[in-house]
Amino acid sequence: MNGRRLRVIVCGTTFGQFYLSALAALPDEFEIIGVLAKGSRRSVECAERYAVPLFTDPEELPDQIDLACVVLRSGVMGGAGTDLALRLLRRGIYVMQEQPVHHDDLVACLREARRQGVHFRVGDLYARLPAVRRFAAAARALLARQPAVHVDAACSVQVAFPLLHILGDALGAVRPWRVAAADGADGPFSVLTGQIGGVPLTLRVHNQVDPADPDNHLHLLHQATIGTAGGRLTLCDTHGPVTWSPRLHIPDAAKNHFDFTGPGTDHLGDPSTTVLGPSQQPGYRQALGELWPAAIGGDLLALRAAILGELGGERPDQYHLTLCRMWQDVTSQLGYPALRPQQVHQPVAVGDLTAAVAAVGEERGLTGRQHTPASLYGAVAQAVTSAEAQVRGVTADHVEAFVKRLDEAVLSSVLLTLQAQGLDESGRSIPEILTAGRVAPVHHWLIERWLQELVERGPVEREGELFRSTRTVGEAATSRAWDLAAESWTGRLGPPELIDYLRSNAERLPQLMTGEQQAALLLFPEGRSALADSVYRDTVTARYLNTAVxxxxxxxxxxxxxxxxxxxxxxxxxxxxxxxxxxxxxxEGGLKADYLFTDVSKFFLAPARERFARHPWIRFDLFDIDRAPRAQGYASGSADIVIAAGVLNNARDTAATVRGLVELLVPGGWLLITEPAREHLEILISQAFMMTAPEDARLDSGTTFLSRRQWLDVLGDAGIDNVLTLPGEDHPLAPLGQRLFAARTSPC
Known part of the structure; x- marks a missing residue:
């Protein structure tokens, strides 16, 4: 068996879907050969998704199974999981069973596994989640310096077993333990007190369930705090963050003389709470879709190592037997959960809360210059707080309505323009359309992008080389579409000048196509930059992104x-x-820098010198993003921060340009990029006429802008994997498609 793929059967398809995802991500180590379930529609779809047979009876299972993942409720939870695990063990099949498992059932399974010469494991993904591992690592470092004096923890009853596992890993032991119900607890939480690992314990458990939906409506998964003489180490949630809060101690210099810099005050400069690791936590989409399967994969790999006799596969069974005993004590003291039927999911938009916090602002003149860790997450966390103040009152519904109306206006203008060039229901080829419109060769690629978007969105159909219109638009309908877009935009999302500018471009599309109208003169009329200043400074996305940078x-x-x-x-x-x-x-922060303002054209340098003359530390020079920096006299490692705001979409080869910018950075340097991360129809009728045809991934995908995933790939290929993106996918501004990519190179 050594070195080959293990043949695996997954039993159960509710939580079993996470196991299937984990196994599918490890194709070199495991081969899924089937699913065992009752035959529900979900089970059928699972088997089809992974192209494996569905078995509905254990007797139907083939002989060539190495490992079975039993992801069914165990006997103590009223399910058949333990009985099935024993049947499979008797066939000489290795088994991993999802927790929780009764102590006596675990003993029986371990005994049968030894009798058959195989391994039995209890799976517990939570202990392998990144935030939990950070908490355990920090706890071990803390407890090596000073002993724990208290443990405060909380969980929902459904995940009480993993909480004990988390605490045991962090403390290094669960023995001795004892728990007893405290009197007088009100509300949804029951309170237990006692000790774990000999440390005083307070445990709060959400002991309510909806009988029709027991896996949902949890008030929380896990929280845990370990207190020592020096402070508190806290796992705020199963998925993070992990924080350290030193205990408040006011030294004599401050207490008696109001001197906060005197002897014994060094510790007062430390933050009252520090996030250990990333401060921006994963959303549940990422947690469920990526982190949970990855954690299960870690469990499976450890069992595989044990099966193959490799290092790292050992795990003492006694530890899990002890956890099972303590879990039974906890559940016995809690009693049966209170039933709360007909619960309803009531989400709260996080933007509503961050906007409220941002509205509080900072008290000026009191704190002075604060020490902020220069980690990726600490710096960008500040950016989030500052940027949120720019979007107060903006809702996702409003933004989505505007994006829909703007797209409709742009599509109507493009279709109206192409219809004037002969595009109708009879069909025209691309060369015919380009010829009829007298399109300048430099813009051929752009007109092809128009046609691609029209086909994807429905107003145009393609048959072979021919494009034919499926509907006709008129000038009145197009004008009305622009009126509706302006109505959604003006005021809350930005000044009317932007819609006026886009509408002006739309009305001049025939002239822009031929080159008779220069796109730059619409953005910089008579060489003046007031309109461009407003577009790049006053819109809600510009305010948000510029503030974040x-x-x-x-x-x-x-x-x-x-x-x-x-x-x-x-x-x-x-x-x-x-x-x-x-x-x-x-x-504003009393900070200075050696700031180099660059552009490809001298057109922008002269007004910039005048505009920023009050800052003598700003220099000005030419820089072409399509040429290697060293070929232009820029030395490698000559910058701590490189900012590229809305410029890289004009690069011929984005990947090559980003690699060049990264070369400019010192180790631990920052690259701050703001760019569209989706297709923007409005740019296809405006700034795109000033852009060069792409020669990178956009050419292969037939797009004008890189997606978020493509940007992360570009940065990864340039050697930067440490990247955060703002705003998040669930942010009110997300539909507008503009993003900040805050990337930091490795410090060494």
Missing amino acids: AATVRAVAAVHPGPRPLRILEAGAGTGATTEAVTAALA
């Missing part, structure tokens, strides 16, 4: 070690909208 730079600058100034290079700075936000944030 500025806050990130300020957080990094605040902890930059001297004596050399922080070196910042902004590529394609253009109108200076992002520059303005960044320099204002630095000046």
